[in-house]
Amino acid sequence: MKLEHLERAFESIGARLRVEAPVRGRNATSGYSLDIGHDRHGQFFALRGDEASLAEVEFSLLNKQEDNRHLLLLVKNEASKRKDRFLCGHDEREWFVAAVPGTASTVVQAKEALKPAPVREAQARKSLNSRQANTRHNAAFRRQGEWFxxxxxxxxxxxxxxxxxxxxxxxxxxxxxxxxxxxxxxxGEFVYVHQQYPRGLTQKQYENLLLRHPAAKSWPWRQMRRNxxxxxxxxxxxxxxxxxxxxxxxxxxxxxxxxxxxxxxxxxxx
Structure with missing residues (x-):
């Protein structure tokens, strides 16, 4: 899909797409990034990457729901054989973009793929239909953003x-x-968390770090539990x-x- 056709797809759900140069220090390792930008007109979807990086990938519109202001985007990289999916849409007050695991081909499938197994199990117990399951408040769960x-x-x-x-x-x-x-x-598992180690270090990993870098003991660590x-x-x-x-x-x-x-x-x- 040519970029001008992609821009029209976003326009059809009431959104703007802008292609921009990469921001130093913020672009993705694979050459392009999707972002939510802001200007005097409000929010827009920002596709960032240099000309060479964007030429390596092909964008396809898999599905869209104009009434609900959502679309599912496929990004193929022939060199790496990767096929990435992104759900782009509007949720309550803001536009959002979410990476979608699996092989979803519709907006509804993408939303289901983003739900953890206990949420889908709760939906089944309550016998929710597709419309009910895609509301933010139903018999199975409440949702706020990415949290269920x-x-x-x-x-x-x-x-x-x-x-x-x-x-x-x-x-x-x-x-x-x-x-x-x-x-x-x-x-859960007890871990030490620091901005350089956002996923946390176990007790053993923390002790090994201090052996290599004793000064790390004075860093502002947070003691937390993982999972x-x-x-x-x-x-x-x-x-x-x-x-x-x-x-x-x-x-x-x-x-x-x-x-x-x-x-x-x-x-x-x-």
Whole structure:
């Protein structure tokens, strides 16, 4: 698909696409990036890369939903044989772009591919149809941006002393956190987190680092748990989304975007 045809596809869902030169230090390792830009007219989708990099890839429109302002984009790189998929659309107040794992060929399939297995299982238990399953508030879950909140069906007993108040949750990478009124974590692996090690170091990895670089001990580390069970209750706030209120404990799950190799081609996160 020629870039001018791609621009018209975005126009059909009420969005703007601009092709821009790469921003130093921000372009993806594979030569191009998709971003959300801002100018005096508002938000736009920014396709960034130099002429040679963009010539290496082919863009195809797989599917679009004009009424819901969503489209699914395929980016093929013949040299690497990679086929990347991106869901582009509008969610509540903002435009977004999400890397899609798997082989989705429609917007509906892309949305399902982004849901973690426990969310799809909850949908099946509640016998939701396709329309119901793609709302932000239904019998199976509440959604705010990339986070899903699935009600706990059995009564949870939580020690009040372990409840964190007004706790941020974030997927990292510079994304704006969602603020949860009450959060409870259980299980998981204890790790040391620093901006140079955003996924965390285990106790052994941390000790090995200090042996190599003793000065690292004075860095501002955060002690956290990786992959714990996370549960939320109360208000969940984010500047780009309407506040939701969870009246009972819900399991907190992030979407599956991190499983898509094309995640590296995204710059804008929230």
């Amino acid at each position: 909140f699935v009600p706990v069906e059995k009564q949870m007993v939580v020690d009040p002393k372990l409840i964190l108040r007004h706790e941020p949750i974030s997927r990292g990478g510079g994304s704006k956190p969602h603020l949860v009124e009450q959060l409870y974590r259980t299980g 714990p069970g996370v549960y939320a209750r109360g208000a969940v706030r984010h500047p780009d989304h309407a506040t939701i209120v969870l009246h009972d404990w819900c399991r907190v799950l992030m979407n599956e975007e991190h499983l898509a190799p094309s995640r590296r081609n995204l710059v804008f996160l929230d």
